[in-house]
Amino acid sequence: LRNLSVNPDNESKMVEEGGLPPLLSMLRSDDELIQLQAAVAIRNLSVEPANEIKIMEEGGIPPLLALLRYNSESFQRQGTITLRNLSVHDECEAKVVTEGALPPLIKLLQSPVERIQEHAAGALRNLSVNNDNKVKIVIEGALPHLIALLRSRDKKVQVQACQTLQNIAVNDENEVAVVREGGLPPLIALLSSPDEELQEHSSVVIHNLSENAENKVKIVREGGLPPLISLLSGFNQRLLELATATVMNLATNPENKVRIAQRGGIPPLIGLLPSSNDLVQEQAMGSLCQLSMNAENKVKIQQEGALGSIISLLKSPNEQTLIYSSEALRHLSMNAQNKEEIERAGALPLLVELLSCPLDEVQEHVAVCLQNLSVNANNKIRIVQVGGLPALIELLRSRNKKVQAQGVVALRNLSVNPDNESKMVEEGGLPPLLSMLRSDDELIQLQAAVAIRNLSVEPANEIKIMEEGGIPPLLALLRYNSESFQRQGTITLRNLSVHDECEAKVVTEGALPPL
Secondary structure (H helix, E strand, O other), X not given: OOOHHHOHHXXXXXXXXXXXXXXXXXXXXXXXXXXXXXXXXXXXXXXXXXXXXXXXXXXXXXXXXXXXXXXXXXXHHXXXXXXXXXOOOHHHHHHHHHOOOHHHHHHHOOOOOHHHHHHHHHHHHHHOOOHHHHHHHHHOOOHHHHHHHOOOOOHHHHHHHHHHHHHHOOOHHHHHHHHHOOOHHHXXXXXXXXXXXXXXXXXXXXHHHOOOHHHHHHHHHOOOHHHHHHHOOOOOXXXXXXXXXXXXXXXXXXXXXXXXXXXXXXXXXXHOOOOOOHHHHHHHHHHHHHHOOOHHHHHHHHHOOOHHHHHHHHHOOOHHHHHHXXXXXXXXXXXXXXXXXXXXXXXXXXXXXXXXXXOHHHHHHHHHHHHHHOOOHHHHHHHHHOOHHHHHHHHOOOOOHHHHHHHHHHHHHHOOOHHHHHHHHHOOOHHHHHHHOOOOXXXXXXXXXXXXXHHOOOHHHHHHHHHOOOHHHXXXXXXXXXXXXXXXXXXXXXXXXXXXHHHHHHHHOOOOOOO
């Protein structure tokens, strides 16, 4: 029967003919030869998926577990292989654990026989797919032995150990435990393996570990950056996906933002921005977005020639890539030199177009970016030239207070330019700015008041402010218990009162007492 069970066509037939119960009973024979041949036959039958559940239902798990405890390499090998096969099936997986498989399987991770190590780790890998088992495997003490197997000279053993750790490290507590047990050095060493399969599996584990805040620092301190950055220059798309995802996680840590740049991580990330792999492109952009929060990196990213690629991603159909690219430009635009470089690189038309983007997050990033850029004297003119005024004015009607605030600050900056004073009113900016004086957000109120004050310097705007009903809300500013509001209100009313018609209206509206 053992010989016949090697043939795939016979695997189902033997079970259908009732061969399973007597074979399982042979596992308890007092004749070791009979036991071993029965174990081999059952191992062969377990390759057929339909037989897995039948072996469990016929009570096969306890005698198979007994094989693991034999002081015999042959019995241990047959037991681990069969249990590895059974543990692929969800129902069997639960039963294998409840029947007490974890302690003997974990013990066999220390076997001197590499094939037994491989199959014991393979069984644990299958069992670790289950969330409860992830915890149990760690509690039973598997981690030190799995980590030790990462240093095995046998690739198959390393792969199974890696994949088990990959499953285990999805659990928050286990992310910490793997690092505490010394998992990082051998995992980081495998990132530089000449074997891409081992690189991939170790990359997955390190990516999972990098979700934890403390691990982000430890991965870098243990030397994880050089091999990860090296992977960014490779051609294996799966490795690029994993490396960019991990670097993006690591870059959320302030200390790592500096170290990634110091280790030369910025150029290869920029090189991946034109990637045809959407995920790689998204994660490379996300990494640069995180790095751009650092003041020195704002300069380095621009100096490495990233602006053109980042600006081109403002047209990306991928929402997350669009969010990352607009946020990166928001950060980069805080630097004085970058304000000019971003304009020279042709970003303004795209930024203005994105002010009407349906994604609030993008709208906000773009509005802040334009607000930052509008501090620059030349950009005050260029933003208006590329049609920025109508779009910025429209932001004042947004239901999102953050978007409103960024829009009104940008308009305040633009209103400093004398040429823009008339244009803003012509484009219909006055009514929404005046309505902002009644906002329940003091920042919005104040920025609107400053913008209106700037517009009131233009004589032609004085009468328009009055005609749009601007005097009552300006008078209200005088009654605020705030020096800033009072200052804007008095300056604007002073400007308006130069005009004869406005002078009369200012008085009839009750300006004298508060003044």
